Amino acid sequence: MLAEQAAPGRPLAIECAGEMLWLLPERALWWPAGRVLWVADLHLGKAATYRALGQPVPAGTTRENLARLSALLHHYQPAQLVFLGDFLHAAQARTTSLLAELAGWRQGHAALPCVLVRGNHDSRAGDPPLLLDIETVDEPWPIGPFAACHHPQKVAARYVIAGHLHPALTLRGPGRDHLRLPCFSFDERCAVLPAFGEFTGGWQVERQPGRTLYAVGGQAVWRVPAGR
Numbered sequence: 001m002l003a004e005q006a007a008p009g010r011p012l013a014i015e016c017a018g019e020m021l022w023l024l025p026e027r028a029l030w031w032p033a034g035r036v037l038w039v040a041d042l043h044l045g046k047a048a049t050y051r052a053l054g055q056p057v058p059a060g061t062t063r064e065n066l067a068r069l070s071a072l073l074h075h076y077q078p079a080q081l082v083f084l085g086d087f088l089h090a091a092q093a094r095t096t097s098l099l100a101e102l103a104g105w106r107q108g109h110a111a112l113p114c115v116l117v118r119g120n121h122d123s124r125a126g127d128p129p130l131l132l133d134i135e136t137v138d139e140p141w142p143i144g145p146f147a148a149c150h151h152p153q154k155v156a157a158r159y160v161i162a163g164h165l166h167p168a169l170t171l172r173g174p175g176r177d178h179l180r181l182p183c184f185s186f187d188e189r190c191a192v193l194p195a196f197g198e199f200t201g202g203w204q205v206e207r208q209p210g211r212t213l214y215a216v217g218g219q220a221v222w223r224v225p226a227g228r
Contacts, residue, residue: 029161029184036078044197079113081114087116088122120164
């Protein structure tokens, strides 16, 4: 597939919990030492859910999301893929076409261990079909010095990697110019990843002492100076 051969964007390496982490412009997180790729909030089938409710939203988002994910797997060759919750959007997302696309994607990465940390949407949509061979666990799920979660929280003796909030920030320019971008948010004990899925929206994260924001845009990730 052409999407699997696409050149990756420029990641930003940071130190966290004594480990080096790469913040990827594809809105994912790479832990090189553990060879773990983390993604949050795919919300697969969200567009199909809205169409089932009579809303005229675009099709094809599931295919695009899976193609972007496959491109990352092709490039980084992880030993494990961790989904930080909200894999499927809703029960209505379990359409025949979506499940067929998921089965085809999984077949292409059949040897890769996958773990889903259940999120709030997973409780409504249900666990992924057994044929996808995705292990499902409850939060917090310990992995190395980290705790994989869906909801941002504090976990004793571990640094939390979470999703759920779909963080975004607004950069202000001259006059009324502004630019809204997805971002990574790192606090003292918890990091929140941007939503990997398209058509997911975003939560405006506020700047505050002890919080570092990393904007995603133009196939790059950069640290946002305080007060910008």
